[in-house]
Amino acid sequence: MEDYERNSNSPTHEEDSDVRKGPWTEDEDAILVNFVSIHGDARWNHIARSSGLKRTGKSCRLRWLNYLRPDVRRGNITLEEQFMILKLHSLWGNRWSKIAQYLPGRTDNEIKNYWRTRVQKQAKHLRCDVNSNLFKETMRNVWMPRLVERINAQSSPTTCNPVESMVTTDPGQPIREPIPLEPGFVQFNQQFVPASELSATSSNSPAETLSDVQGGVVNGSGYDPAGQTGFGEFNDWGCVGGDNIWTDEESFWFLQDQFCPETTSYSYN
DNA sequence: AACCTTATCAACCGCTAGAGA
DNA sequence: TTCTCTAGCGGTTGATAAGGT
Numbered sequence: 381m382e383d384y385e386r387n388s389n390s391p392t393h394e395e396d397s398d399v400r401k402g403p404w405t406e407d408e409d410a411i412l413v414n415f416v417s418i419h420g421d422a423r424w425n426h427i428a429r430s431s432g433l434k435r436t437g438k439s440c441r442l443r444w445l446n447y448l449r450p451d452v453r454r455g456n457i458t459l460e461e462q463f464m465i466l467k468l469h470s471l472w473g474n475r476w477s478k479i480a481q482y483l484p485g486r487t488d489n490e491i492k493n494y495w496r497t498r499v500q501k502q503a504k505h506l507r508c509d510v511n512s513n514l515f516k517e518t519m520r521n522v523w524m525p526r527l528v529e530r531i532n533a534q535s536s537p538t539t540c541n542p543v544e545s546m547v548t549t550d551p552g553q554p555i556r557e558p559i560p561l562e563p564g565f566v567q568f569n570q571q572f573v574p575a576s577e578l579s580a581t582s583s584n585s586p587a588e589t590l591s592d593v594q595g596g597v598v599n600g601s602g603y604d605p606a607g608q609t610g611f612g613e614f615n616d617w618g619c620v621g622g623d624n625i626w627t628d629e630e631s632f633w634f635l636q637d638q639f640c641p642e643t644t645s646y647s648y649n
Numbered sequence: 650a651a652c653c654t655t656a657t658c659a660a661c662c663g664c665t666a667g668a669g670a
Numbered sequence: 671t672t673c674t675c676t677a678g679c680g681g682t683t684g685a686t687a688a689g690g691t
Contacts, residue, residue, distance in 0.1 A: 403659070442660065477679060493658055
């Protein structure tokens with residue numbers, strides 16, 4: 381049993397008085413970075429003891445993961461990242477670390493903070509619970525379409541945009557878990573648009589341009605969003621119904637192909 | 650300028666699961 | 671099988687910056 385810390389979760393009183401808490405100093409950061417560069421980012425209690433830092437291993441780990449790690453991405457959450465957070469939270473709830481896996485460089489803590497400060501604030505303004513159907517509907521039908529519009533407005537569909545970082549992680553470790561296509565969204569004319577907008581323009585026959593849909597699933601022409609001539613209507617997931625329902629994996633590859641096809645370095649199973 | 654409120658985010662806490670003895 | 675230790679996760683808190691009155 382080590383003297384410094386018997387258990388990272390329950391230090392003794394004597395140890396407690398010797399443990400530093402609160403904001404990290406530059407010196408502490410430098411020491412930790414130096415030790416991690418030598419010993420690697422594991423065995424945090426060992427690092428905490430050996431480095432002379434009067435911090436718990438837990439504290440060292442957190443400081444490293446959330447701040448000192450070289451690949452931590454700092455700065456404002458981008459529109460694409462905002463969209464991804466909303467989308468993935470709608471799928472997985474408060475699984476912050478899982479969501480963070482799809483936003484390389486972002487920490488679970490950062491995403492959690494974003495959700496609490498920005499998203500929950502909106503729920504508060506709407507005077508509804510963040511888990512209520514009203515809020516979910518508002519998010520899906522109002523907020524997310526607006527985000528998509530803004531994303532489309534600022535990015536070229538033919539070039540790699542920041543969405544790349546949302547669907548890829550370590551190039552050697554491609555994500556295999558698919559991301560379902562967001563309910564209510566389809567790719568139209570090489571744009572990522574709310575399905576409701578297609579319906580609104582159905583009389584102008586957007587069918588031909590819908591053949592641009594990538595991913596090898598919806599590739600026919602003559603689709604009419606109003607359901608008059610085409611494949612049917614959208615299912616609950618905003619995917620085309622009938623024989624052309626997108627599976628989760630297809631939706632994932634759709635996103636991958638759309639936003640960053642040149643980075644796809646693995647095969648479709 | 651002073652005070653108050655709100656927003657942001659780093660850091661902590663408690664809990665749990667998994668590994669290993 | 672049980673116990674201990676550790677890493678990781680999600681919830682919460684507190685300090686501080688920013689904005690408003």
